[in-house]
Amino acid sequence: MRMYDIIVKKREGQALTDEEIRFFIEGYTKGDIPDYQASALAMAIYFKGMNGKETATLTQAMVDSGETIDLSAIEGHIVDKHSTGGVGDKVTFIVGPLVASVGVPVAKMSGRGLGHTGGTIDKLEAIDGFTTEITKEAFVENVNSHKLAVAGQTGNLAPADKKLYALRDVTGTVNALPLIASSIMSKKLASGADSIVLDVKTGSGAFMKTLEDSEALAREMVTIGKELGKNTVAVISDMNQPLGFEVGNANEIKEAAEILQGSDVKDLRELSLEIASHMSVLAGAFEKPEEARKALEENISNGKAFAKLKEFIEAQHGDGSMIADLNKLPKASHEVEVKASKSGFVSEIDAESIGVAAMYLGAGRQTKDDAIDHSVGITLKKKIGDKVEEGEALVVLHSNESNPVDSINKVEEAYTISDEETQAPTLIHNIIT
Numbered sequence: 555m556r557m558y559d560i561i562v563k564k565r566e567g568q569a570l571t572d573e574e575i576r577f578f579i580e581g582y583t584k585g586d587i588p589d590y591q592a593s594a595l596a597m598a599i600y601f602k603g604m605n606g607k608e609t610a611t612l613t614q615a616m617v618d619s620g621e622t623i624d625l626s627a628i629e630g631h632i633v634d635k636h637s638t639g640g641v642g643d644k645v646t647f648i649v650g651p652l653v654a655s656v657g658v659p660v661a662k663m664s665g666r667g668l669g670h671t672g673g674t675i676d677k678l679e680a681i682d683g684f685t686t687e688i689t690k691e692a693f694v695e696n697v698n699s700h701k702l703a704v705a706g707q708t709g710n711l712a713p714a715d716k717k718l719y720a721l722r723d724v725t726g727t728v729n730a731l732p733l734i735a736s737s738i739m740s741k742k743l744a745s746g747a748d749s750i751v752l753d754v755k756t757g758s759g760a761f762m763k764t765l766e767d768s769e770a771l772a773r774e775m776v777t778i779g780k781e782l783g784k785n786t787v788a789v790i791s792d793m794n795q796p797l798g799f800e801v802g803n804a805n806e807i808k809e810a811a812e813i814l815q816g817s818d819v820k821d822l823r824e825l826s827l828e829i830a831s832h833m834s835v836l837a838g839a840f841e842k843p844e845e846a847r848k849a850l851e852e853n854i855s856n857g858k859a860f861a862k863l864k865e866f867i868e869a870q871h872g873d874g875s876m877i878a879d880l881n882k883l884p885k886a887s888h889e890v891e892v893k894a895s896k897s898g899f900v901s902e903i904d905a906e907s908i909g910v911a912a913m914y915l916g917a918g919r920q921t922k923d924d925a926i927d928h929s930v931g932i933t934l935k936k937k938i939g940d941k942v943e944e945g946e947a948l949v950v951l952h953s954n955e956s957n958p959v960d961s962i963n964k965v966e967e968a969y970t971i972s973d974e975e976t977q978a979p980t981l982i983h984n985i986i987t
């Protein structure tokens with residue numbers, strides 16, 4: 555078999571066989587196939603696409619290129635969730651304890667963040683002592699006893715994806731649906747869960763800007779999951795503005811904990827309950843999402859879900875008193891308001907700019923080795939559709955500088971205030987099963 559023939563075949567729009575896809579992935583991972591041929595194939599896939607079967611084979615080949623996590627020692631049907639990424643997305647800290655509180659095991663592999671705000675692990679590390687560096691045995695033991703554990707990604711999961719993603723990044727081939735879908739799903743499948751709920755974001759602050767593209771990506775990923783024997787559901791949710799009111803590390807932990815205590819931040823609570831309901835149904839704990847939702851809401855009201863958050867934090871050596879009393883979470887030294895320059899209605903909040911403003915404060919990393927400041931962040935005071943008076947605060951910056959000019963400018967850039975009344979965006983656009 556020759557890589558040249560595979561490239562030409564795809565260039566001509568033909569479907570590749572399983573053998574051809576595996577030949578490419580195995581050869582590329584080993585270094586037998588050079589970058590220039592891999593990038594030519596990626597570009598051919600960008601233009602000619604792949605059918606569902608080809609995409610599933612590509613995904614499985616990338617899973618098989620490295621280690622997979624064996625979670626068979628965990629009792630019960632394990633569900634995982636994955637978000638395609640957005641600003642203020644702290645849903646994991648809500649749905650993890652929530653789903654665990656109805657007895658469904660959640661075994662989560664997570665990463666750190668490069669970019670706007672921290673990743674899941676960075677945010678959890680806002681809590682003193684909390685660690686994700688636990689042994690595989692402790693991870694399994696924690697899921698069995700507490701129904702929830704979060705571990706840092708160790709091992710060599712889907713190395714073919716790592717190599718190919720880096721190549722796509724510099725060859726203009728990131729935005730090819732089959733390549734995105736197989737990339738995301740290969741990492742999820744290597745992490746060992748039985749079922750997966752995908753939160754596919756759509757809008758200005760999302761990787762996929764249009765609903766049409768987001769739905770296409772969601773469909774592709776659900777098809778891959780099913781082809782490879784995992785129950786998969788995708789929720790398409792809005793990312794035309796940050797989710798909830800808080801952006802940052804301690805800020806997001808605080809807001810998530812408050813949701814579990816019953817606070818009613820509408821978009822965040824609603825999306826979390828939707829995702830948690832699907833996770834619980836996929837795990838077989840309930841027949842229908844509506845039944846699951848009732849039980850989950852009940853566990854927020856009776857305190858069980860919040861208690862589960864504290865239990866999970868303490869099981870991973872975190873200081874539970876910081877959850878019991880959220881005022882103990884790290885706090886920045888200054889609160890700086892960014893005010894509206896005119897009266898009207900908030901019509902747009904560019905989520906990405908809010909993320910960048912938070913990063914400038916120190917909530918995220920600009921380079922891989924940057925340290926995160928857990929105490930800084932942004933509290934949104936106004937969201938899309940809200941009426942605002944000139945001089946009223948749009949956001950509060952939690953900063954360790956008295957005059958964080960770059961962040962202030964970025965927030966000013968993010969907000970659009972118009973004279974006409976604007977509706978808040980629809981939160982959940984579609985569910986793909």
Ligand code: URA
Pocket residue numbers: 719728733734735737738761
């Ligand atoms: N995220 C991934 O993990 N892979 C892609 O290809 C795009 C986004």
